[in-house]
Amino acid sequence: MGKQLGFYYNQNYCIGCQACETACKNKNKLDVGVRWRKVDTIETTANGRPVEKFLTHACMHCEKPACAEVCPVNAYTKRAEDGIVIQDHDKCVGCGYCVYACPYQAVQYNKREGKASKCDMCLDYQKQGEPPACVRGCPLQVLKVSDVSDMEKSGAVKECIGFPVFETHPSMRFTPPKK
Amino acid sequence: MKRVGKKGEGKWEKISWDEAYTTIANKFQEIIRTDGSEAIIPYSYSGNLGIINNYGVPFRFWSKLGATNLERAVCSDAGKPATKYTYGQTAGIDPESYARTKLFVSWGINHAATNVHAIKFINQARDNGAKLVEVNPVRTPLGSQADLLIQPKPGTDAALALGMMNVIIQEGLYDKDFVANYTLGFDKLVEKVKQYPVDKVAQITGVPAQTIIDFARMYATTKPAIIRVGYGMQRNTNGGRMVRAISLLPALVGMVGVDGGGYVYINGDYWAFDWKALQRPDLVGDRKLRSVNMNEIGKALLGETKETKGKPIKALFVYNSNPLAISTNTNLIKKGLLREDLFTVVVDPFITDTADYADILLPAATFFEYEDVNQDYLGWYVRLNLPAIPALGEAKSNLEIFAELAKRMGFPEDCFKESAADVIKLALKSGNPLFEGITYDALRERHWMKIKLGTPFADRKFKTPSGKVEFYSEALGKAGFDPVAEHIPPGEGEEKTPQLYAKYPIRFLTPATKNFISSQFHNLSYIKEIYEGPIVFINPADAKQRGISTGQWVYAFNDRGKVRLQAKVSEAVKPGVAMSAKAPWHKYSPEGTNINALAPDALGDMGGVSTYHTNLVQIAKA
Numbered sequence: 001m002g003k004q005l006g007f008y009y010n011q012n013y014c015i016g017c018q019a020c021e022t023a024c025k026n027k028n029k030l031d032v033g034v035r036w037r038k039v040d041t042i043e044t045t046a047n048g049r050p051v052e053k054f055l056t057h058a059c060m061h062c063e064k065p066a067c068a069e070v071c072p073v074n075a076y077t078k079r080a081e082d083g084i085v086i087q088d089h090d091k092c093v094g095c096g097y098c099v100y101a102c103p104y105q106a107v108q109y110n111k112r113e114g115k116a117s118k119c120d121m122c123l124d125y126q127k128q129g130e131p132p133a134c135v136r137g138c139p140l141q142v143l144k145v146s147d148v149s150d151m152e153k154s155g156a157v158k159e160c161i162g163f164p165v166f167e168t169h170p171s172m173r174f175t176p177p178k179k
Numbered sequence: 180m181k182r183v184g185k186k187g188e189g190k191w192e193k194i195s196w197d198e199a200y201t202t203i204a205n206k207f208q209e210i211i212r213t214d215g216s217e218a219i220i221p222y223s224y225s226g227n228l229g230i231i232n233n234y235g236v237p238f239r240f241w242s243k244l245g246a247t248n249l250e251r252a253v254c255s256d257a258g259k260p261a262t263k264y265t266y267g268q269t270a271g272i273d274p275e276s277y278a279r280t281k282l283f284v285s286w287g288i289n290h291a292a293t294n295v296h297a298i299k300f301i302n303q304a305r306d307n308g309a310k311l312v313e314v315n316p317v318r319t320p321l322g323s324q325a326d327l328l329i330q331p332k333p334g335t336d337a338a339l340a341l342g343m344m345n346v347i348i349q350e351g352l353y354d355k356d357f358v359a360n361y362t363l364g365f366d367k368l369v370e371k372v373k374q375y376p377v378d379k380v381a382q383i384t385g386v387p388a389q390t391i392i393d394f395a396r397m398y399a400t401t402k403p404a405i406i407r408v409g410y411g412m413q414r415n416t417n418g419g420r421m422v423r424a425i426s427l428l429p430a431l432v433g434m435v436g437v438d439g440g441g442y443v444y445i446n447g448d449y450w451a452f453d454w455k456a457l458q459r460p461d462l463v464g465d466r467k468l469r470s471v472n473m474n475e476i477g478k479a480l481l482g483e484t485k486e487t488k489g490k491p492i493k494a495l496f497v498y499n500s501n502p503l504a505i506s507t508n509t510n511l512i513k514k515g516l517l518r519e520d521l522f523t524v525v526v527d528p529f530i531t532d533t534a535d536y537a538d539i540l541l542p543a544a545t546f547f548e549y550e551d552v553n554q555d556y557l558g559w560y561v562r563l564n565l566p567a568i569p570a571l572g573e574a575k576s577n578l579e580i581f582a583e584l585a586k587r588m589g590f591p592e593d594c595f596k597e598s599a600a601d602v603i604k605l606a607l608k609s610g611n612p613l614f615e616g617i618t619y620d621a622l623r624e625r626h627w628m629k630i631k632l633g634t635p636f637a638d639r640k641f642k643t644p645s646g647k648v649e650f651y652s653e654a655l656g657k658a659g660f661d662p663v664a665e666h667i668p669p670g671e672g673e674e675k676t677p678q679l680y681a682k683y684p685i686r687f688l689t690p691a692t693k694n695f696i697s698s699q700f701h702n703l704s705y706i707k708e709i710y711e712g713p714i715v716f717i718n719p720a721d722a723k724q725r726g727i728s729t730g731q732w733v734y735a736f737n738d739r740g741k742v743r744l745q746a747k748v749s750e751a752v753k754p755g756v757a758m759s760a761k762a763p764w765h766k767y768s769p770e771g772t773n774i775n776a777l778a779p780d781a782l783g784d785m786g787g788v789s790t791y792h793t794n795l796v797q798i799a800k801a
Contacts, residue, residue, distance in 0.1 A: 012324065013302050013324070014320075015295065016291065016320055017291060017295055018693065018709050021709060025705050032704045032705070032708050033708070035708070043749065043750075046323075049328070050318075050750035051318075052318070052320060053323065054320070140298055140302065
């Protein structure tokens with residue numbers, strides 16, 4: 001497998017501040033209601049007591065992206081060089097198939113515009129050697145972008161609390177849970 | 180803009196700055212003639228934290244005018260003297276030193292909402308094996324992550340600290356060398372903690388006895404250890420006493436003057452500006468001006484405080500704040516703002532709840548639009564704030580507004596003509612060694628500079644009367660407190676007000692949320708999008724008793740007011756405690772009322788601090 005960029009997330013230290021989400025909205029000038037990135041709050045138990053965990057999630061830049069599979073106008077491309085899934089927004093006809101197909105609710109429908117859109121991992125920033133807005137916005141540095149195989153070599157895992165692994169093979173990886 | 184509708188309606192007509200200034204100056208002069216200058220009162224707090232625009236030039240104007248002095252005691256004012264009784268100063272350690280600790284205790288603060296930028300240092304320490312303890316009646320995000328979470332009943336932290344000291348002394352885990360050489364009154368502390376055996380403390384705090392023992396041992400034996408005390412906890416009728424008791428712990432275990440260890444509350448003492456030059460208190464002259472505590476602004480507007488009875492406030496000038504949303508007992512404030520004979524000016528970038536009652540509303544520039552200098556509550560940096568953009572529309576900075584008003588009032592002093600750079604240069608020239616090398620020119624070049632200071636108290640010298648850390652403080656005793664430390668029950672509660680407690684058995688906490696800074700930003704569309712709404716966290720036991728489930732609308736109410744909230748049944752709070760974050764705007768809240776309608780306007784035990792968290796309510800299905 002070639003290079004596949006993905007988000008790397010340390011759930012152990014995330015405090016759910018939503019700075020990643022807000023940085024994404026500001027940078028991409030998204031309409032209210034269009035949330036390319038979202039932070040979920042999960043009530044669960046750990047070490048025998050009730051706790052709160054958070055999960056930040058955006059497009060998973062899947063190995064087998066469902067959005068690309070269902071799109072009738074081939075608006076989606078999985079880039080060979082880095083695995084980022086991008087959308088040609090001009091091609092989008094707003095049918096909404098991708099919105100329903102994506103198991104991660106990463107594709108967002110904009111009613112005003114009548115089109116769908118999603119995270120492109122701030123490709124423009126990355127071309128300038130900068131990390132995406134969400135990564136830059138995280139005050140605790142719990143979110144990063146890296147090559148999936150590199151992440152796995154350094155011990156990253158595929159699961160974390162509140163994260164379902166679907167057959168689209170998401171490219172997000174996680175710090176192992178802290179004891 | 181000038182008001183054209185009724186007060187509170189928020190109907191405006193655009194006028195020129197010239198007309199606005201003239202209207203305000205004429206009205207002020209008329210009031211001074213008929214009622215005296217003290218009939219005018221400013222109201223401001225932390226809408227911006229500029230040394231010029233918040234802490235500086237407005238004070239010059241009010242001093243010269245002879246306005247009623249506003250006691251700005253909403254925030255941290257009990258913990259400041261409480262800490263000072265112990266160490267001779269309030270300021271403590273550098274937050275960057277958190278990274279070198281082995282035990283971090285987050286006590287009475289939600290770092291995830293109010294001190295996010297310090298967490299990366301805590302996490303560096305955790306990466307190196309440090310333990311994290313949270314003490315908080317509400318489980319915060321760090322509380323979820325903590326190695327040990329302690330949830331005392333609100334307002335019982337002094338008992339918890341005294342119980343811990345009981346264990347530490349009894350088990351001989353204290354630092355004998357430090358205690359013998361650098362503290363005063365250890366014998367008195369030994370006697371005092373005998374009144375706080377663990378079983379009794381467990382009963383007072385609701386924390387299991389074994390947990391108290393475990394925490395005490397962990398704190399005494401894990402070195403270096405840091406305690407960070409927050410401001411939320413001390414917004415209680417017994418808040419000063421709680422901070423005082425906690426502040427003794429580091430001295431008992433020798434965690435004073437040690438890198439990676441210590442205590443921190445607020446580092447305002449390191450703001451080494453030339454305050455006299457900045458604020459010009461000399462402009463008051465011989466006049467003795469009356470004071471109004473900002474936490475009683477509602478009462479004051481209605482002439483119900485001692486100082487305002489029969490001597491009504493005739494003009495209110497609000498800047499850097501939105502009192503109707505953020506202050507206490509807001510139904511009373513609303514009544515005051517509705518007074519037809521009150522002339523109200525509001526300066527704000529946005530049309531806030533308070534702005535709706537203004538006779539004159541002036542567009543304020545934001546800190547993105549003017550030059551200023553800042554220092555942190557905790558961090559050891561002085562920072563130059565340069566405008567990122569020119570002021571939008573017709574917005575102006577406080578510096579410009581007060582300069583122009585001074586001109587219209589005929590104030591001849593040159594200090595009203597100074598530019599931002601003039602004021603900064605003046606403020607930095609305090610001669611305090613903390614600011615060595617920090618000049619305007621150096622800041623222009625580097626933008627941020629660290630104050631000159633090593634590990635606080637490394638020399639074991641303290642500015643207390645005895646020169647030692649004072650376990651026993653005569654000054655504290657003279658101020659009417661137990662000279663060592665004590666727990667007293669909260670002013671509203673089962674013990675002090677049993678009848679009130681019978682009606683309102685839920686202790687209602689209203690801490691900060693990650694989404695706002697106090698009330699700021701609720702009007703932004705991106706914030707509205709992520710703000711969860713007026714959620715009230717309620718324990719499953721209390722919810723079951725009331726037939727309440729998550730997502731249901733409920734009312735929280737007491738004699739001061741009633742507010743509609745959406746329930747979230749959660750273990751984040753213990754039985755008998757509910758929590759709803761501050762401070763959404765009234766106008767964006769269901770039925771036009773936010774949680775501060777319920778908040779008491781009683782004052783705390785030290786510094787006239789607010790007591791938002793000594794607040795009993797009942798909760799019922801809507």
